[in-house]
Amino acid sequence: MLRIAVPNKGSLSETAVEMLVEAGYAGRRDPRALTVADPRNGVEFFYLRPRDIATYVGSGALDVGITGRDLLLDSGSAAVEIQSLDFGGSTFRFAAPPGSVAGLDDLQGLRVATSYPGLVGDFLARHGVTATLIRLDGAVESAVRLGVADAVADVVSTGSTLRAQGLEIVGPVILESTAVLISAQPELTGIATLQRRLQGVLVARQYVLMDYDLPAELLERATAITPGLESPTVSPLADGSWVAVRAMVPRDETNHVMDALYELGARAILVSSIHAARI
Ligand SMILES: Nc1ncnc2c1ncn2[C@@H]1O[C@H](COP(=O)(O)OP(=O)(O)OP(=O)(O)O)[C@@H](O)[C@H]1O
Ligand SMILES: O=P(O)(O)OC[C@H]1O[C@H](OP(=O)(O)OP(=O)(O)O)[C@H](O)[C@@H]1O
Numbered sequence: 001m002l003r004i005a006v007p008n009k010g011s012l013s014e015t016a017v018e019m020l021v022e023a024g025y026a027g028r029r030d031p032r033a034l035t036v037a038d039p040r041n042g043v044e045f046f047y048l049r050p051r052d053i054a055t056y057v058g059s060g061a062l063d064v065g066i067t068g069r070d071l072l073l074d075s076g077s078a079a080v081e082i083q084s085l086d087f088g089g090s091t092f093r094f095a096a097p098p099g100s101v102a103g104l105d106d107l108q109g110l111r112v113a114t115s116y117p118g119l120v121g122d123f124l125a126r127h128g129v130t131a132t133l134i135r136l137d138g139a140v141e142s143a144v145r146l147g148v149a150d151a152v153a154d155v156v157s158t159g160s161t162l163r164a165q166g167l168e169i170v171g172p173v174i175l176e177s178t179a180v181l182i183s184a185q186p187e188l189t190g191i192a193t194l195q196r197r198l199q200g201v202l203v204a205r206q207y208v209l210m211d212y213d214l215p216a217e218l219l220e221r222a223t224a225i226t227p228g229l230e231s232p233t234v235s236p237l238a239d240g241s242w243v244a245v246r247a248m249v250p251r252d253e254t255n256h257v258m259d260a261l262y263e264l265g266a267r268a269i270l271v272s273s274i275h276a277a278r279i
């Protein structure tokens, strides 16, 4: 029975559970349940705080988990990232009142408030900067205005929280984060299946299937527009001078690709969603 840690709250929770359900696993009927058995799929889910997931997985108490890359690195856990899940994206940045900090070196000797002291401490040490870290649980952006810190280091998504507290981003990007699958034993039986299923959900979300008819002599040029994953499927039409082509296309390129194919001479261009995939 593979034991899987899933965020029970916060920014990552809803999408993580949605992905697992799309991948054919049991969801959480009772929103307060802490464990969900899924014997049909040979797994059991443990709903935990995202910050704690790296600890459970790193110690081997749980086999695999979904958390943020920033939380994994902050924890110092022995777990490693085995797959990016392409949601919950954020950047981790320093911020300070306008004009007070020009670059990383100016943080030397300052008080920096953060909920991620492990991540920020490592980053500062790697860059030879010594600062006093003030550990807070959240709403870190208020720390400067309230006088307990000179700068902050926190998750930035839109940047509106920082701006509202009169702070501006300073210094280099500390980390580009995203939701990730983590494990301390990536070779464990069952993890590869979980990974393939989640990968299938990502493909179904990120790609569409495109079908079109094309004068056969244009095939090489059309293949350059829709190369597909391996190479497009080409089938004969009753009219031997035409072929039917099918290829996977990145969803966000759908309309540009259709325009380019139409201009080339393709007709009857049809787009369908992918319901599930195993690549
Ligand atoms: N806008 C966002 N705010 C906070 N965290 C975000 C955001 N977008 C993505 N994340 C990611 O979510 C994870 C933090 O999740 P966590 O549940 O600990 O905090 P939260 O979303 O701030 O929830 P809460 O503060 O209510 O506990 C991190 O990996 C972070 O990078
Ligand atoms: O760049 P933005 O789009 O403004 O988002 C980033 C903010 O959102 C999160 O806070 P959250 O609401 O989770 O509160 P918290 O600080 O108490 O965790 C994060 O800690 C930042 O404060």
Ligand SMILES: [Mg+2]
Binding pocket: 138
């Ligand atoms: Mg938060």
